[in-house]
Amino acid sequence: VVDEAHATGVVGPGGRGLVSALALHDQVDVVIGTLGKALGSYGAFACSEPAIAEFLINRARTLIYSTALPPPTVAGALAALRLLAGDSALVRRLWDRARLLRTLLKGGGFQVEENEMPIVPLIFGTPSVALAVCEQALTDGVFVQAIRPPTVPPGTSRLRAVVTAAHTDHQCRKAAHAIAKAAAGQQAPPPLLAT
Numbered sequence: 001v002v003d004e005a006h007a008t009g010v011v012g013p014g015g016r017g018l019v020s021a022l023a024l025h026d027q028v029d030v031v032i033g034t035l036g037k038a039l040g041s042y043g044a045f046a047c048s049e050p051a052i053a054e055f056l057i058n059r060a061r062t063l064i065y066s067t068a069l070p071p072p073t074v075a076g077a078l079a080a081l082r083l084l085a086g087d088s089a090l091v092r093r094l095w096d097r098a099r100l101l102r103t104l105l106k107g108g109g110f111q112v113e114e115n116e117m118p119i120v121p122l123i124f125g126t127p128s129v130a131l132a133v134c135e136q137a138l139t140d141g142v143f144v145q146a147i148r149p150p151t152v153p154p155g156t157s158r159l160r161a162v163v164t165a166a167h168t169d170h171q172c173r174k175a176a177h178a179i180a181k182a183a184a185g186q187q188a189p190p191p192l193l194a195t
């Protein structure tokens with residue numbers, strides 16, 4: 001079972017996910033994913049051969065004992081999938097934005113992992129520092145959420161910068177500048193590399 005929550009709409013050709021990127025279809029029984037991240041809606045999905053799908057439909061308690069997804073959220077997710085399928089440049093634009101944001105943050109003194117994912121963690125360690133940098137960046141109109149334990153392990157409190165295909169160069173520059181300025185203002189220790 002492969003959880004593509006962070007890969008749907010982000011990784012692989014046209015954002016089809018990691019299994020598609022690595023051509024592992026033959027080796028994976030079930031792909032699960034969310035409609036609530038790159039697709040901007042709500043809900044989730046499981047893809048499998050019909051026998052497994054039938055089993056889940058008849059036995060999965062969270063499906064059977066929960067209200068079905070509201071049609072507007074399904075329509076929203078479907079519209080997002082159609083956009084993805086119809087515009088192969090969309091995902092490449094996301095990768096470009098992610099690369100740009102990483103380059104700008106590195107230029108601002110941050111250590112960042114090298115990959116194409118749109119989430120760029122900036123580790124500060126202490127919750128109070130991560131929160132203070134988040135609040136300071138907000139005063140410059142830039143929202144980068146501070147993430148603290150128990151969401152992440154103690155000592156790895158961070159800002160989670162997330163870029164989208166819709167962000168402009170200017171917005172990426174503004175964000176990187178505001179984050180670096182906010183971190184400098186807190187006299188924060190040098191950010192660590194995410195593990």
Ligand SMILES: Cc1ncc(COP(=O)(O)O)c(C=O)c1O
Nearest residue numbers: 003005006033034035036043044
């Ligand atoms: C790897 C992974 N799987 C699943 C989920 C849950 O997705 P949903 O918001 O649709 O419950 C998340 C949410 O953060 C996630 O990171």
